[in-house]
Amino acid sequence: MTKINTCPYCGKKSLELREFETAVPFFGKVLIMTSLCGSCGYKHSDVICLEDHGPSKLVVKVSKAEDLKTVVARSNTASIEIPELDLRLDPAGQSQSFITNIEGILMRFEEALEKIETLRNSAKKSQYDRIRRKIELAREGKSPFTVVIQDPRGNSTIVRNYKISESAS
Numbered sequence: 001m002t003k004i005n006t007c008p009y010c011g012k013k014s015l016e017l018r019e020f021e022t023a024v025p026f027f028g029k030v031l032i033m034t035s036l037c038g039s040c041g042y043k044h045s046d047v048i049c050l051e052d053h054g055p056s057k058l059v060v061k062v063s064k065a066e067d068l069k070t071v072v073a074r075s076n077t078a079s080i081e082i083p084e085l086d087l088r089l090d091p092a093g094q095s096q097s098f099i100t101n102i103e104g105i106l107m108r109f110e111e112a113l114e115k116i117e118t119l120r121n122s123a124k125k126s127q128y129d130r131i132r133r134k135i136e137l138a139r140e141g142k143s144p145f146t147v148v149i150q151d152p153r154g155n156s157t158i159v160r161n162y163k164i165s166e167s168a169s
């Protein structure tokens with residue numbers, strides 16, 4: 001199915017939106033959406049989970065470097081929280097579904113932090129430096145923390161714990 005929408009970037013009615021439904025491992029039934037603007041070249045793609053299994057809560061405790069390799073599938077409706085680091089990612093706006101490991105989640109927080117820092121300039125620099133240092137220690141496995149993923153539609157899951165061997169999964 002192809003639709004023509006208004007481009008959020010250049011405002012022209014030349015955004016070609018394609019959608020198709022399919023099923024993938026971990027997320028089940030999904031809608032894959034890609035949009036491309038013929039005028040300015042703006043591109044966006046997303047995977048929207050269509051299933052609803054009711055609210056779920058996943059907790060991953062990270063106490064050593066190996067735990068950072070735990071792989072999670074996070075749907076577009078789930079929030080991610082790391083209480084020890086005061087970090088929270090809400091499924092607002094154009095939130096994407098993704099599969100990554102715990103280290104990948106920390107990197108996403110770092111990227112988000114950089115964006116905020118650029119926007120607000122140097123006013124809160126020391127505060128951002130402090131948070132960044134905390135994330136760095138966490139990425140090195142030197143500071144234990146907990147990752148809490150809450151999904152109102154239950155489409156997020158722990159794909160693989162590091163402890164489980166490849167063959168057993």
Ligand SMILES: [Zn+2]
Pocket residue numbers: 007008009010011012037038039040041042
């Ligand atoms: Zn455009």
